[in-house]
Each structure stands twice: as structure tokens, then as C-alpha cells.
Amino acid sequence: MQRRGLLLILSSPSGAGKSTLARRLMDWDPTIRFSVSATTRAPRPGEVDGQHYYFRDRAAFESMIAAGQMLEHAEVFGNFYGSPRGPVEDAMRDGRDTLFDIDWQGGQQIRNSALGRDVVSVFVLPPSIAELDRRLRGRAQDTEEVIAGRMAKSRDEISHWAEYDYVLVNDDIDKSFHQLQTILEAERMKRDRQPMLADFVRGLNREFENR
Amino acid sequence: MQRRGLLLILSSPSGAGKSTLARRLMDWDPTIRFSVSATTRAPRPGEVDGQHYYFRDRAAFESMIAAGQMLEHAEVFGNFYGSPRGPVEDAMRDGRDTLFDIDWQGGQQIRNSALGRDVVSVFVLPPSIAELDRRLRGRAQDTEEVIAGRMAKSRDEISHWAEYDYVLVNDDIDKSFHQLQTILEAERMKRDRQPMLADFVRGLNREFENR
Numbered sequence: 563m564q565r566r567g568l569l570l571i572l573s574s575p576s577g578a579g580k581s582t583l584a585r586r587l588m589d590w591d592p593t594i595r596f597s598v599s600a601t602t603r604a605p606r607p608g609e610v611d612g613q614h615y616y617f618r619d620r621a622a623f624e625s626m627i628a629a630g631q632m633l634e635h636a637e638v639f640g641n642f643y644g645s646p647r648g649p650v651e652d653a654m655r656d657g658r659d660t661l662f663d664i665d666w667q668g669g670q671q672i673r674n675s676a677l678g679r680d681v682v683s684v685f686v687l688p689p690s691i692a693e694l695d696r697r698l699r700g701r702a703q704d705t706e707e708v709i710a711g712r713m714a715k716s717r718d719e720i721s722h723w724a725e726y727d728y729v730l731v732n733d734d735i736d737k738s739f740h741q742l743q744t745i746l747e748a749e750r751m752k753r754d755r756q757p758m759l760a761d762f763v764r765g766l767n768r769e770f771e772n773r
Numbered sequence: 774m775q776r777r778g779l780l781l782i783l784s785s786p787s788g789a790g791k792s793t794l795a796r797r798l799m800d801w802d803p804t805i806r807f808s809v810s811a812t813t814r815a816p817r818p819g820e821v822d823g824q825h826y827y828f829r830d831r832a833a834f835e836s837m838i839a840a841g842q843m844l845e846h847a848e849v850f851g852n853f854y855g856s857p858r859g860p861v862e863d864a865m866r867d868g869r870d871t872l873f874d875i876d877w878q879g880g881q882q883i884r885n886s887a888l889g890r891d892v893v894s895v896f897v898l899p900p901s902i903a904e905l906d907r908r909l910r911g912r913a914q915d916t917e918e919v920i921a922g923r924m925a926k927s928r929d930e931i932s933h934w935a936e937y938d939y940v941l942v943n944d945d946i947d948k949s950f951h952q953l954q955t956i957l958e959a960e961r962m963k964r965d966r967q968p969m970l971a972d973f974v975r976g977l978n979r980e981f982e983n984r
Contacts, residue, residue: 685964687973691980717981723974729964731973741962748959751952753896753940762898762942763934769902770928 564657566755569650569677570594570746571662571669571726574686575716577697579732583686584663586739587746595653597662600626603641616646634664634671645672654680659746666722673725682749684742685726689733691716775868777966780861780888781805781957782873782880782937785897786927788908790943794897795874797950798957806864808873811837814852827857845875845882856883865891870957877933884936893960895953896937900944902927 570587574580588594600616602623611617618626623642626632635644645668650660654677662672673681688694691713698704698712723729728745732738753759781798785791799805811827813834822828829837834853837843846855856879861871865888873883884892899905902924909915909923934940939956943949964970 687970687977691977691984695984713981713984717978720974720977723970724964726964728959728962729967729970730962731970741958744955745959745962748939748956751939751941751956753935753937756940759898759934759940759942763931766898766902766931767928770924773902773906773924 564758565750566680566757567654567656567658567660568749568755569654569660569662569672569681570749571664571672571681571683572686572742573664573666573669573683573719573722573726574732575688575694575719576712577694577716578686578688579697579735579738580663580686582735583732583739583742584661587661587742590743591746593658595649595658595660597645597650597660597664599643599664600632600646601641601643603643633675633677634668636667647677650677659750666719666725669722670725679754682728682745683726684728684730684745685723686738687720687723687729687731689731775969776961777891777968778865778867778869778871779960779966780865780871780873780883780892781960782875782883782892782894783897783953784875784877784880784894784930784933784937785943786899786905786930787923788905788927789897789899790908790946790949791874791897793946794943794950794953795872798872798953801954802957804869806860806869806871808856808861808871808875810854810875811843811857812852812854814854844886844888845879847878858888861888870961877930877936880933881936890965893939893956894937895939895941895956896934897949898931898934898940898942900942 572580572584588596598612598616600618600623602618602620605611605617609615620642626646627635631647632644633647633650635642645662645664653660662668669683672678673683694716695713698709730738730741783791783795799807809823809827811829811834813829813831816822816828820826831853837857838846842858843855844858844861846853856873856875864871873879880894884894905927906924909920941949941952
């Protein structure tokens with residue numbers, strides 16, 4: 563019997579370094595499965611079904627919700643987005659962890675789902691809003707209006723920091739990555755994630771009996 | 774404002790390596806405070822009050838219990854043993870962790886005390902009973918009867934493994950020490966142990982306001 567896989571939820575405002583941390587975590591341990599979202603929006607050029615998203619039509623998505631096959635979902639600007647439950651449960655059974663790059667709404671829904679006790683949630687804060695602003699501007703030529711919209715969304719996201727198990731202030735990506743590794747390694751050692759320990763202790767008791 | 778210190782409870786059968794792990798942990802981080810027990814038994818030659826034990830007479834010990842000044846206590850062969858609460862609370866306020874080298878009874882009492890939510894508990898299992906037997910014999914010239922008594926106590930202690938947050942199988946002291954470090958480092962990052970984060974987020978919100 564192997565370790566029970568956990569659900570690692572990573573949330574942060576856009577630009578706080580979450581995607582870099584997620585990528586480094588999966589490079590470090592390729593057994594970690596990234597939760598690919600399902601969506602009803604149309605694929606953009608270059609997007610691959612099952613890799614960037616599971617692209618589903620509205621009827622298919624709604625029947626997945628009705629069948630309880632979505633761990634969490636939300637409707638944004640008329641399109642559904644959600645995290646399918648099946649691949650997560652398969653990974654857990656195989657002793658593999660699943661990484662979720664989702665916002666506070668998704669995090670809340672998963673924490674309150676039947677798999678809530680398997681969740682480890684980490685919120686990544688930027689060192690400052692000035693720095694967040696710099697990072698958001700650095701990566702695209704967007705209008706001030708678009709930037710302002712992102713900042714409003716960031717503020718809303720940050721307001722939910724206190725719902726997470728762990729909170730990192732990402733002022734140094736190497737330090738933050740080490741902290742994330744440490745959290746994952748420790749959480750994997752939790753007793754209730756190691757059902758094989760019960761067998762091990764049964765073995766010790768047999769040894770006591772046979773002395 | 775600083776981090777809230779935690780209570781690290783380390784339990785194991787005698788001979789599983791717990792004392793070595795405790796010593797290495799305190800060498801690694803000298804800010805960790807070791808919880809010195811109070812006892813009513815007489816000092817043995819070389820034992821120093823406040824270092825090996827707080828030596829108290831029965832009346833003093835009983836009034837400490839009555840005043841709620843003991844986090845946990847037990848009576849063993851007519852003598853009281855217990856963990857004073859005051860130094861633990863002082864350490865917590867200073868952002869320092871306290872290490873408890875206690876058995877399952879003490880662990881249970883502290884987990885069920887007002888400081889229960891500050892507890893991180895780790896149980897150390899031996900790799901086998903044969904190995905435990907070897908370690909117990911290795912360190913003293915005891916009679917078979919004494920060894921048998923220790924083994925019975927070990928079995929009783931091991932039967933409580935499932936009450937702990939984390940369980941380590943100590944088949945390699947370096948590996949186990951690394952695991953213990955990892956657990957402590959991760960637990961220190963828990964959001965509810967970092968009250969200063971609320972101030973930090975207030976600062977971010979002021980930055981949003983002033984943009």
C-alpha cells in the first residue's frame with residue numbers, strides 16, 4: 563500500500579510568481595500531476611485539448627457538473643471553467659499529488675468538497691504592490707485600463723490570503739521554491755497520508771508476539 | 774510582531790532514537806527551548822535543578838497542579854512528573870519553539886490542553902523490534918527481567934502511534950533528522966503561526982489605496 567496523494571492548491575494574484583513556482587515544483591518531482599482545467603471557451607491557436615485545457619461544449623460541461631464530476635467550477639464572462647474530479651482521484655490512488663493553479667473561489671470549493679481533508683493550500687503574496695505592478699507591466703504591452711483591471715483582481719485575490727494553510731511572501735523565487743518544497747515534503751509525511759504505516763506497526767506487533 | 778512559537782512533542786519507545794534526534798535538533802537551532810520537567814523525586818548525584826529537572830516537594834508540585842501551572846503531569850511509582858506551563862508560554866511569546874521529550878500520556882494531555890492548537894506531534898518508530906532490542910541491550914548491562922519490562926513499556930508506547938500528526942520510521946538517523954527538520958520548518962510557515970502576516974497584508978492594502 564502506498565502513500566495517499568494530496569491536493570496542493572497554489573493561489574496568488576497574477577504576477578506574484580505562482581506559475582514559476584508550479585513549473586519548478588513539477589520539474590523537481592515529475593510524479594506531481596498538474597490539474598488541467600476543463601472549459602467551454604473555444605481553443606486559441608496552439609492550445610491542445612487535454613494539455614492546456616479539456617475543451618468541452620456547454621452541454622457536456624453541464625452534465626459533468628450534474629454528475630458531480632467537477633471538484634470546482636465557475637462561470638466567467640459566459641464561459642465555464644472547472645477542475646475535473648476523476649484524474650485527481652486516479653492520481654491519489656496511485657500515490658501521486660495533484661497541483662492546482664487556481665484562484666480563491668476554486669480553492670474554497672475544493673476545500674469544502676469531499677476531498678477537503680486531502681488539500682494543502684498555499685497562498686503566494688508579492689513582496690509589494692509596486693513590485694506586482696512592475697511584474698504585470700513587464701510581461702506585456704497592455705493599456706492602463708487593462709493593468710488597472712488586473713490590479714483590482716489582484717486586490718480581490720489577496721483579500722483571501724487568510725483562508726490558506728500556508729502563506730509565502732515571494733521576495734526571492736529560490737527561497738520561495740525551497741519553502742514550497744519543504745511544505746510538500748512535510749505534508750507527505752503526515753500520518754494520515756501514510757496508510758502503509760498501519761501495516762508496518764502490525765509487523766512490529768507480530769515481532770513482539772513472537773519474542 | 775513575531776512568529777508564534779509552537780510545541781513540538783517527540784515520543785517514541787525507549788531506544789528508537791528520540792533523544793539523539795532531540796539533541797541534534799537543538800544543536801541545529803539553539804533558539805529551540807527544551808521543556809524541563811518538574812518532579813517530586815529526589816535529585817540523583819550530578820543532577821542540577823532547572824537543568825535536568827525542576828525538583829519540587831510534593832506540596833509545591835500539588836499547588837502547581839491546582840493553579841493550572843502544569844501542562845501535563847503523571848504519578849509514576851509514587852513520584853510526580855510534569856511539564857510546567859509558564860516557561861512554554863514565555864517561549865511562545867518570544868517566537869521560540871519548545872521541544873517536549875515525553876510519552877504518549879503527556880502528549881495526550883498537552884494536545885487536549887488550551888495550547889493544543891500549537892502542538893506539532895511526531896512519533897518515532899524503530900525499524901524493527903529486533904533492532905529496538907539490540908539498542909536497548911547495547912547501552913547497559915541490564916537483567917533479562919529489566920529488558921522484558923522495557924519491551925512491555927515500548928509495546929504500550931508504540932500502541933499510541935496513531936495519535937500523532939507525523940510518524941517517522943527511524944531506520945537511518947540522518948534521514949530521520951532531515952525529516953524532523955523539514956516538519957519543523959514547514960510547521961513554522963503555517964499561516965496561523967505568523968500573526969505578522971496580517972500587518973504585511975495591511976501594508977499591501979495601503980499600497981493599493983495610494984496608487
